Amino acid sequence: MAAPMQHEDLLKLKSFIEFVDSNPTVLNMPQLQFVKDFVEKFGGKVPAGDFKMPDASAGGKCPFGGDAAGAKAKKPASGTADPSDNVSEDSEDEESLSEPESDVELDMEGVIEADSDPAQPMGDSSKEPTEEEIDQAGDLRGQAASAYGQQKFDEAIAFYTKAIELNPGNALFHAKRGQAFLKLKKPNACIRDCDKALELNCDSAAAYKFRGRARRLLGDFEEAAKDLRQACKLDFDEETDEWLKEVTPNAKKIEQHRVKQERRQAERKVKDRQRAQRRARKEQAKQSASSGGGSSGGFPGGFPGGFPGGMAGGMPGGFPGVDMADLLGAMKDPEVAAAMQDFLANPANISKYVSNPKIFNLMKKFAPDGDIGAAFAQAQEKSGEPSEPKPKKGPADVVDDGLD
Numbered sequence: 190m191a192a193p194m195q196h197e198d199l200l201k202l203k204s205f206i207e208f209v210d211s212n213p214t215v216l217n218m219p220q221l222q223f224v225k226d227f228v229e230k231f232g233g234k235v236p237a238g239d240f241k242m243p244d245a246s247a248g249g250k251c252p253f254g255g256d257a258a259g260a261k262a263k264k265p266a267s268g269t270a271d272p273s274d275n276v277s278e279d280s281e282d283e284e285s286l287s288e289p290e291s292d293v294e295l296d297m298e299g300v301i302e303a304d305s306d307p308a309q310p311m312g313d314s315s316k317e318p319t320e321e322e323i324d325q326a327g328d329l330r331g332q333a334a335s336a337y338g339q340q341k342f343d344e345a346i347a348f349y350t351k352a353i354e355l356n357p358g359n360a361l362f363h364a365k366r367g368q369a370f371l372k373l374k375k376p377n378a379c380i381r382d383c384d385k386a387l388e389l390n391c392d393s394a395a396a397y398k399f400r401g402r403a404r405r406l407l408g409d410f411e412e413a414a415k416d417l418r419q420a421c422k423l424d425f426d427e428e429t430d431e432w433l434k435e436v437t438p439n440a441k442k443i444e445q446h447r448v449k450q451e452r453r454q455a456e457r458k459v460k461d462r463q464r465a466q467r468r469a470r471k472e473q474a475k476q477s478a479s480s481g482g483g484s485s486g487g488f489p490g491g492f493p494g495g496f497p498g499g500m501a502g503g504m505p506g507g508f509p510g511v512d513m514a515d516l517l518g519a520m521k522d523p524e525v526a527a528a529m530q531d532f533l534a535n536p537a538n539i540s541k542y543v544s545n546p547k548i549f550n551l552m553k554k555f556a557p558d559g560d561i562g563a564a565f566a567q568a569q570e571k572s573g574e575p576s577e578p579k580p581k582k583g584p585a586d587v588v589d590d591g592l593d
Contacts (some may be wrong), residue, residue, distance in 0.1 A: 214240040293446045295439045300408040304375040309366070310350060311385055312357025326356035330365070337369055345369045360390035367399045376403035394424035398432075405436050414440035519551055528552075 194202070209215055209224075216225040216235045225235050318326070333348030349366035356362065367382030383400035386393045401416030417433040520526050528548045531538045542548040 212240065214238045216240075293442050295408075295410065295442060297408060299406065301374055301376070301406050303407055304377045306375060306378060308381055309346075309370075309378055310354065311363075311381075312353045314357055316357055318356045318358070322355040326352040326359065326362070329355070330362060333365065333369075337365075337372075340372075342369045342372045346373075358389060360386040360393050361395065363389070364393055364395040364399060367396070367403070371399055371403055371406075374406070376406045379403040392423055394420045394429075397423065398426075398429045401429075401436075402432055405432065410436045410439035411443045524548070525551065 213236050215221060216228065217238065218240055228235060329348045329352035333345045333352065336342075336348060337345040346366055346369045349362055349369065353359070353362045353366070363382040363386035367379040367386070370376075370378040370382065380400050380403045383393075383396040383403070386396035387400075390396070397416045397420035401413045401420060404410075404413035404416060413436045414433060417429055417436065420429045421433060520529065525548060528542055528545075529551070531541070532552050539549070539552050542552065
């Protein structure tokens with residue numbers, strides 16, 4: 190009958206029992222209380238006392254292997270890479286970078302729901318008001334201010350709208366209408382008017398002030414702080430400063446959180462790059478190991494007959510002056526490897542690569558003194574192919590001058 194445990198588990202259990210037999214007080218540890226209860230259930234008795242790990246120098250062993258000091262497994266000998274190192278480092282990197290980011294705790298008191306009314310009329314920006322229209326718009330602004338003072342904000346908005354239609358290029362009209370929208374808890378409408386005011390006058394302190402307050406009501410604390418800070422720079426007043434102090438704590442929290450996120454993203458990019466480099470080195474080492482160092486068993490690229498002498502007929506005398514380390518490095522380039530295989534199979538194929546300096550200059554190293562023509566002649570002679578006959582020089586023709 191088969192045991193109800195795997196063989197490996199049985200071996201571990203055996204090791205544990207042997208350890209307990211030599212160190213019975215280990216069962217007094219709270220984690221092993223269930224084992225102690227089991228032993229005592231069958232009449233056994235565990236000696237009293239605290240358990241102490243046996244001295245490693247005395248040959249003490251932990252129940253599941255390793256030395257008594259609980260030291261980590263020995264590192265491989267120098268020069269030998271532990272394949273688990275990269276895996277553990279990668280997993281640690283991923284763990285540290287995948288930790289959930291904590292939410293920013295903000296004081297949301299005073300934040301209101303955004304308004305969704307249609308956009309208010311902004312007037313014709315291309316209109317050039319007449320003197321009379323400018324005066325009428327000024328009168329309407331006075332009426333709007335009076336209505337605002339009486340807290341008749343809808344009426345104030347109507348007067349400002351008429352003034353804007355007469356004189357649409359007046360930034361203050363837009364800023365003040367935005368202020369009235371703010372009183373009606375319509376921050377989006379206020380922001381639209383303030384945006385228009387700043388488009389007309391980029392130094393409008395009132396527009397920055399009211400837009401900053403509107404953004405605070407929407408919970409956009411960081412942008413609110415920027416607007417209110419700018420308003421204080423342009424035209425300081427106590428109300429603006431008070432509003433700025435109100436949003437600053439939340440704005441700082443958001444800024445710190447954003448900086449932390451940016452730092453984590455930068456760290457993630459660095460970790461990803463390092464992980465890619467480790468994997469590339471590991472893959473390169475694996476390829477080097479599988480190729481047996483890159484030189485035995487023939488020349489890289491599979492040239493027949495090994496190297497040198499692998500091309501038809503062989504190259505006499507090898508290749509003096511050729512740095513094999515540089516050559517092997519160059520042969521890692523697939524384009525170079527293919528070209529060299531083509532050249533060594535038939536030196537005449539060098540004509541294909543005359544316009545490619547990278548390959549042509551490398552091929553010249555295989556020719557005696559860089560003379561490609563001489564290399565062809567030697568290769569043809571070795572292979573038994575007739576070389577081009579050279580004209581023989583004979584004695585010069587005798588010309589009969591007719592004199593005896």
